[in-house]
Amino acid sequence: MFKYLSGILGLDVGIDLGSANIVVYVKEKGIVLSEPSTVAVRKLPRGGGLEVIAVGREAKAMAGKTPAGVEAIWPLQDGVIANFDMTEELIRYCLRRAKGGGSFMAHPRVVISVPAEVTEVERKAVVDATLGAGASEAYVVDEPISAALGVGLPIDKPRxxxxxxxxxxxxxxxxxxxxxxxxxxxxxxAGKVMDNAIVAMLRQRYALLIGETTAEEVKNTIGSALPLSPELEMAVKGRDLSDGLPKVDTVSSVEVREALDPIFxxxxxxxxxxxxxxxxxxxxxxxxxxxxxxxxxxxxxxxxxxxxxxxxxxxxxxxxxxYSVALGVGKILDNLGAMRRVLMSVERGSR
The missing domain is CATH 3.30.420.40 (ATPase, nucleotide binding domain)
Incomplete structure (x- = not known):
């Protein structure tokens, strides 16, 4: 009856496809991958298209440091696909890692989470990218359902x-x-907009130009939503906008909090x-x-x-x-009979 997501020898994979990070869960193994949702590409000569040279952590390390013709891309923006081909490459990388080099299942079955308010077109794009990446079947589940399952909330109760x-x-x-x-x-x-707010604050207040990776480090190191005791400081390195030379400025947690306050x-x-x-x-x-x-x-x-x-x-x-969303997708994979109702069959796709 439930042909999809069944089969003793099948590899069932769950993916939390985030704009900043991608987390992969494999049935009976747990979380096997957690890496940045980044793809690095090289432009081929004479209009030859793009060549993928790195994915995930390795690709993110290249951000802001690439030579001419090489670019680090975040193919998902605001929770949806912004670059279809690169999203497909990202999912292909995840499926390859999920299989661990094994050949017993060439085309895994995949459940992937999406924000609840994405459009039908955006949902279909996720399914199509997953199938294009090598999945035999692809299903989507609302991210809030996955997250709630992942943190152990009793979502099936009248509560x-x-x-x-x-x-x-x-x-x-x-x-x-x-x-x-x-x-x-x-x-x-969300998080990426916070990074951009920190970039803008340092540019305006200190004439200091930094990249998103450095801004994320500032956010994680001294960022706060409420006053701290004591407040924190951090030396931030970047480029001086006035003369183009390297520069270091000391930034406080108060300044970062003020920059993030409208987002909160x-x-x-x-x-x-x-x-x-x-x-x-x-x-x-x-x-x-x-x-x-x-x-x-x-x-x-x-x-x-x-x-x-x-x-x-x-x-x-x-x-x-x-890992809340990925763990929730994992619970769906591990309890398909009980959880099949949360899968969106209308978005189901197959090769």
């Missing part, structure tokens, strides 16, 4: 569960009950709107059990506490916020 996921490309909040999404809201504003406010407003749309009985459940925060930005100092203050509701950081 309201709320999860906030703030990753690299999108911020998403969802209320889930009886296995379905009751309320959802999202912003295409936007996320708070998104959550407030979702709570306003939540049916009263489900809202009561959410107040009783709290809200779970996942995604890479969940690790930022003070972010969960700031959200909790803004909405007057407890906010708990997931145990493994970077």
């Amino acid at each position: 309201g569960c709320m999860i906030i996921d703030v990753g690299g490309g999108t911020s998403e909040v969802s209320v889930i009950s009886l296995g379905g999404i009751v309320v959802t809201s999202s912003l295409r504003t 406010l936007g996320i708070e407003d998104m959550v407030k709107v979702a709570l306003e749309k939540t049916p009263p009985e489900l809202a009561k459940d959410i107040v009783d059990q709290g809200i779970v925060l996942s995604g890479g930005v969940a690790l930022m100092r003070g972010f969960a506490e700031r959200l909790s203050r803004a909405i007057n509701t407890p906010v708990i950081v997931a145990e493994k916020p970077l």
